[in-house]
Amino acid sequence: MSRTATPRLEWIRPPQQARSQDTLGRILDAAEGLVSEKGFEDATVADVVSRAGSSVGAFYARFHDKDGLLYALYERYLAQAMATADAALEPSRWEGVGVAGILRAVVRFLVSIYREQEGLIRAFVIRNHTDAGFRARQARLSHHVNARLAGLLLARPEEIRREPRERAVEFGLAMVFAT
Numbered sequence: 001m002s003r004t005a006t007p008r009l010e011w012i013r014p015p016q017q018a019r020s021q022d023t024l025g026r027i028l029d030a031a032e033g034l035v036s037e038k039g040f041e042d043a044t045v046a047d048v049v050s051r052a053g054s055s056v057g058a059f060y061a062r063f064h065d066k067d068g069l070l071y072a073l074y075e076r077y078l079a080q081a082m083a084t085a086d087a088a089l090e091p092s093r094w095e096g097v098g099v100a101g102i103l104r105a106v107v108r109f110l111v112s113i114y115r116e117q118e119g120l121i122r123a124f125v126i127r128n129h130t131d132a133g134f135r136a137r138q139a140r141l142s143h144h145v146n147a148r149l150a151g152l153l154l155a156r157p158e159e160i161r162r163e164p165r166e167r168a169v170e171f172g173l174a175m176v177f178a179t
Contacts, residue, residue: 005097006097006101006102006104006105007088007093007094007097007105023052023054023058023062024062024072026052026053026054027048027049027052027054027058027059027062027069028069028072028073028076029052030048030049030050030051030052030054031043031048031052031069031073032073032076032117032120033051034047034048034051035070035073035119035120035123036117036118036119036120037119038119039119039122039123040070040119040123040126040127045059045066045069048069070123070127071133073120073123074124074127074134074137075137077117077120077124078137078140078141081141081145082141082144085141085144085145085148086148088106088109089106089145089148089149089151089152091151091152091155094152098156098159099153099156099159099160100159102149102152102153103153103176106149107176124138142177146170146173146177149173150166150169150170150173153169153172153173154166154169
């Protein structure tokens with residue numbers, strides 16, 4: 001079966017609100033970079049505000065403590081991931097692309113995101129083991145991505161040979177994401 005070219009997937013950073021978000025954005029950007037480089041435990045508040053060109057006072061005006069920073073980073077990451085999933089898995093982008101092409105593109109994209117944000121994702125995974133709130137947010141993201149991806153795959157019933165198709169797709173995606 002002939003298919004068209006696979007769409008390019010990109011990570012989306014939703015725009016921030018006005019100037020009041022500038023300091024917060026700089027702190028989050030600095031923290032994201034430091035956590036990616038050093039890990040969450042080794043990134044200090046002083047390191048973050050120094051890199052952000054901000055102050056410790058500005059940090060504590062926005063966060064109760066360093067854990068609050070990690071929550072804010074996670075919320076921003078989740079918003080970006082949801083926006084990315086919505087744009088990347090928009091059905092019109094995948095017209096003419098088969099199941100294998102979709103999965104190949106999505107897996108490559110996810111691997112590239114993991115490589116780019118490995119330290120940050122590692123901090124989130126570690127926190128997921130001890131924090132029910134983090135786990136709940138991760139479950140919400142996983143459900144969001146799985147639902148959209150499953151919808152794309154189920155729209156190609158001629159390529160899914162197992163019955164019931166919904167269960168086959170659910171099982172297949174569980175295997176892909178577990179890997």
